[in-house]
Amino acid sequence: xxxxxxxxxxxxxxxxxxxxxxxxxxxxxxxxxxxxxxxxxxxxxxxxxxxxxxxxxxxxxxxxxxxxxxxxxxxxxxxxxxxxxxxxxxxxxxxxxxxxxxxxxxxxxxxxxxxxxxxxxxxxxxxxxxxxxxxxxxxxxxxxxxxxxxxxxxxxxxxxxxxxxxxxxxxxxxxxxxxxxxxxxxxxxxxxxxxxxxxxxxxxxxxxxxxxxxxxxxxxxxxxxxxxxxxxxxxxxxxxxxxxxxxxxxxxxxxxxxxxxxxxxxxxxxxxxxxxxxxxxxxxxxxxxxxxxxxxxxxxxxxxxxxxxxxxxxxxxxxxxxxxxxxxxxxxxxxxxxxxxxxxxxxxxxxxxxxxxxxxxxxxxxxxxxxxxxxxxxxxxxxxxxxxxxxxxxxxxxxxxxxxxxxxxxxxxxxxxxxxx
Amino acid sequence: xxxxxxxxxxxxxxxxxxxxxxxxxxxxxxxxxxxxxxxxxxxxxxxxxxxxxxxxxxxxxxxxxxxxxxxxxxxxxxxxxxxxxxxxxxxxxxxxxxxxxxxxxxxxxxxxxxxxxxxxxxxxxxxxxxxxxxxxxxxxxxxxxxxxxxxxxxxxxxxxxxxxxxxxxxxxxxxxxxxxxxxxxxxxxxxxxxxxxxxxxxxxxxxxxxxxxxxxxxxxxxxxxxxxxxxxxxxxxxxxxxxxxxxxxxxxxxxxxxxxxxxxxxxxxxxxxxxxxxxxxxxxxxxxxxxxxxxxxxxxxxxxxxxxxxxxxxxxxxxxxxxxxxxxxxxxxxxxxxxxxxxxxxxxxxxxxxxxxxxxxxxxxxxxxxxxxxxxxxxxxxxxxxxxxxxxxxxxxxxxxxxxxxxxxxxxxxxxxxxxx
Numbered sequence: 076x077x078x079x080x081x082x083x084x085x086x087x088x089x090x091x092x093x094x095x096x097x098x099x100x101x102x103x104x105x106x107x108x109x110x111x112x113x114x115x116x117x118x119x120x121x122x123x124x125x126x127x128x129x130x131x132x133x134x135x136x137x138x139x140x141x142x143x144x145x146x147x148x149x150x151x152x153x154x155x156x157x158x159x160x161x162x163x164x165x166x167x168x169x170x171x172x173x174x175x176x177x178x179x180x181x182x183x184x185x186x187x188x189x190x191x192x193x194x195x196x197x198x199x200x201x202x203x204x205x206x207x208x209x210x211x212x213x214x215x216x217x218x219x220x221x222x223x224x225x226x227x228x229x230x231x232x233x234x235x236x237x238x239x240x241x242x243x244x245x246x247x248x249x250x251x252x253x254x255x256x257x258x259x260x261x262x263x264x265x266x267x268x269x270x271x272x273x274x275x276x277x278x279x280x281x282x283x284x285x286x287x288x289x290x291x292x293x294x295x296x297x298x299x300x301x302x303x304x305x306x307x308x309x310x311x312x313x314x315x316x317x318x319x320x321x322x323x324x325x326x327x328x329x330x331x332x333x334x335x336x337x338x339x340x341x342x343x344x345x346x347x348x349x350x351x352x353x354x355x356x357x358x359x360x361x362x363x364x365x366x367x368x369x370x371x372x373x374x375x376x377x378x379x380x381x382x383x384x385x386x387x388x389x390x391x392x393x394x395x396x397x398x399x400x401x402x403x404x405x406x407x408x409x410x411x412x413x414x415x416x417x418x419x420x421x422x423x424x425x426x427x428x429x430x431x432x433x434x435x436x437x438x439x440x441x442x443x444x445x446x447x448x449x450x451x452x453x454x455x456x457x458x459x460x461x462x463x464x465x466x467x468x469x470x471x472x473x474x475x476x477x478x479x480x481x482x483x484x485x486x487x488x489x490x491x492x493x494x495x496x
Numbered sequence: 497x498x499x500x501x502x503x504x505x506x507x508x509x510x511x512x513x514x515x516x517x518x519x520x521x522x523x524x525x526x527x528x529x530x531x532x533x534x535x536x537x538x539x540x541x542x543x544x545x546x547x548x549x550x551x552x553x554x555x556x557x558x559x560x561x562x563x564x565x566x567x568x569x570x571x572x573x574x575x576x577x578x579x580x581x582x583x584x585x586x587x588x589x590x591x592x593x594x595x596x597x598x599x600x601x602x603x604x605x606x607x608x609x610x611x612x613x614x615x616x617x618x619x620x621x622x623x624x625x626x627x628x629x630x631x632x633x634x635x636x637x638x639x640x641x642x643x644x645x646x647x648x649x650x651x652x653x654x655x656x657x658x659x660x661x662x663x664x665x666x667x668x669x670x671x672x673x674x675x676x677x678x679x680x681x682x683x684x685x686x687x688x689x690x691x692x693x694x695x696x697x698x699x700x701x702x703x704x705x706x707x708x709x710x711x712x713x714x715x716x717x718x719x720x721x722x723x724x725x726x727x728x729x730x731x732x733x734x735x736x737x738x739x740x741x742x743x744x745x746x747x748x749x750x751x752x753x754x755x756x757x758x759x760x761x762x763x764x765x766x767x768x769x770x771x772x773x774x775x776x777x778x779x780x781x782x783x784x785x786x787x788x789x790x791x792x793x794x795x796x797x798x799x800x801x802x803x804x805x806x807x808x809x810x811x812x813x814x815x816x817x818x819x820x821x822x823x824x825x826x827x828x829x830x831x832x833x834x835x836x837x838x839x840x841x842x843x844x845x846x847x848x849x850x851x852x853x854x855x856x857x858x859x860x861x862x863x864x865x866x867x868x869x870x871x872x873x874x875x876x877x878x879x880x881x882x883x884x885x886x887x888x889x890x891x892x893x894x895x896x897x898x899x900x901x902x903x904x905x906x907x908x909x910x911x912x913x914x915x916x917x
Binding site for chain 2: 092093094095096097098099100101103104105106107108109111116117118119120121122123124126129133136291293302355357361362363364365366368369370372373374375378379380381382383384385386388389392393422423424435436437438439470471474
């Protein structure tokens with residue numbers, strides 16, 4: 076558990092849909108990190124059923140632990156399942172008070188859509204006695220109040236509305252009210268081309284110590300994220316810089332970005348910097364690399380397009396792969412991967428290209444060419460390199476890793492270009 | 497809150513990474529639905545920090561509410577942050593007992609990888625007195641024990657391992673121990689091409705009543721899922737059949753599948769049924785439709801491939817779109833969409849094709865052709881149809897909706913084919 080924190084927080088989420096598994100609670104991850112940035116570590120996060128007594132009791136239990144902040148999310152709508160206002164009032168023994176100006180704001184939303192407000196929305200103008208409304212962008216007003224040493228705040232359950240209310244209203248308010256002097260500064264480094272074990276092994280060589288920087292890892296199909304955390308303070312930035320410097324000294328180009336950097340975005344930056352264009356030729360990744368390229372806004376500046384050559388005929392017709400090559404080596408071979416990359420660069424008039432051919436499974440594998448066998452080729456100015464991988468697990472994981480790996484190989488080649496020209 | 501349930505359950509998840517927002521708690525959604533199927537409604541689901549006292553106290557609070565089942569997830573590994581065994585023992589005032597056969601099983605995992613077991617793993621052979629081990633597939637043994645009227649079970653935090661342990665061990669055990677007579681049967685219907693408002697309006701006309709079937713909706717970028725729920729029992733199946741029949745009578749072909757059906761899979765089934773092949777020509781969806789097609793295992797049987805023609809030149813070179821057409825109507829036009837679909841079908845020797853061209857944003861929009869303007873064309877046996885959409889929100893949402901819509905249009909055309917041939 077993180078110890079050097081300023082304060083503690085708890086979260087309570089209401090909604091049967093969360094408990095039934097209808098939806099994943101992404102609000103918890105958002106608020107957990109947001110609280111951390113505000114110097115608050117959440118010790119408890121509860122989802123509780125839409126029942127007045129259960130919610131009120133959960134609020135009581137949380138307050139008994141005296142957190143600095145108690146956040147509630149959801150239950151602010153007009154339906155009878157929306158019970159957050161009532162539950163907070165009940166837990167604290169407060170009356171609900173009607174706020175005329177709140178009613179007008181709710182009614183104004185309906186007028187925007189030329190609709191008249193149903194009577195059920197009247198309850199959205201009620202707040203526990205002493206509570207202050209939090210301005211809202213959606214349809215549900217939030218509120219906050221102080222109870223002993225805890226600030227209680229109720230936020231909407233709709234993620235978009237929750238994010239805005241946190242960023243615009245609650246975060247500034249907490250900064251002011253809590254007079255937070257120590258929060259946590261977080262820095263993320265995105266790593267590619269290494270497994271968790273190899274990474275841990277590499278970082279064991281870290282000579283740097285102290286500065287109170289804690290380093291965690293978070294693994295996903297698109298690589299590993301190193302999370303560097305340091306208590307805020309005048310030295311925090313310097314501590315994080317030192318830690319980042321040390322980590323970069325060891326990992327070098329394995330680090331493809333910071334923050335929530337995306338590999339396709341990193342490749343895009345390099346292409347832009349060199350004034351180069353790119354194309355794709357995909358078999359086993361089936362369009363995923365093109366999708367990754369075009370997920371990035373503005374990618375049309377450097378991404379020419381791609382071919383998803385799932386059939387052999389498509390490899391021949393659209394990429395100019397020779398039929399004889401396919402017959403001699405099979406579609407899943409370094410020779411065909413190379414010909415695909417070359418063909419994509421030529422046909423799409425691109426300076427660079429990446430290609431993939433492999434067996435994503437679950438069917439189609441053989442002893443010689445098992446499921447997970449993938450060849451990736453990169454072409455830069457006509458110069459082609461190929462690499463062979465044996466990837467594991469599901470079809471989706473193999474495809475995701477293939478796309479990430481192909482983009483990474485192109486990135487590494489573009490970096491080499493950077494130092495020689 | 498759902499009332500006609502057999503019993504109640506609670507869940508406790510341990511792990512600072514959940515509270516810091518490093519990861520989203522997908523285990524909660526999995527277990528919430530799994531419990532529901534087992535006839536148990538979760539009233540509380542708590543994430544608690546990695547602290548022995550906090551976890552033990554959370555277990556006590558949960559047991560005080562006397563749920564039929566209390567599930568814990570996470571904290572079964574060998575590190576000092578893995579505290580579930582100790583916390584359950586502390587909460588119940590039990591000793592931890594060493595199980596030699598468990599130690600052998602853990603050690604055997606290491607032998608598989610030719611590694612010797614570190615001493616820290618010794619604690620994985622400890623269980624609270626009276627607890628039974630749950631066979632494991634990963635590295636962490638689970639356990640269960642009965643405390644008064646509550647069955648307490650501890651499961652791993654790794655989703656893959658959790659799923660297996662639930663399916664293979666805990667679900668059968670609960671069925672046996674709880675002698676559950678009423679659970680909930682769930683049926684899902686996947687709807688495309690309708691907004692939530694229109695859908696609600698349409699279902700208002702449902703003439704059928706009773707049978708205790710509750711209908712909920714769950715919206716996402718890939719359409720809406722109708723969730724039909726009914727208490728288990730000899731009549732449940734018939735009740736759900738009646739409800740499904742009524743819903744289908746109203747929505748007809750808007751329903752593209754049941755369960756977790758995927759649109760690309762639905763299209764794949766139809767292509768297979770008709771012995772047809774398909775190809776894609778994508779501009780604004782940038783490879784996403786090809787990815788969707790090839791997400792489906794075995795799609796190489798009917799998916800020929802596709803072209804991501806992000807540049808105009810690619811539209812000309814790879815799809816045979818006439819330059820004059822591009823100049824006259826612009827790339828984002830019904831004429832170009834049609835030419836792209838026709839070109840994809842021809843060049844990829846496919847019976848059917850879908851194409852997209854539009855402005856996914858955030859840049860590139862104009863008054864005449866705003867961000868979100870999308871043309872989709874479908875070609876079936878050379879017969880081309882185009883449709884125009886104005887989509888909202890972010891680049892990613894516009895792209896996701898475009899792909900889903902294009903696949904849906906092809907599906908609807910294939911269905912028409914079904915009735916005439």
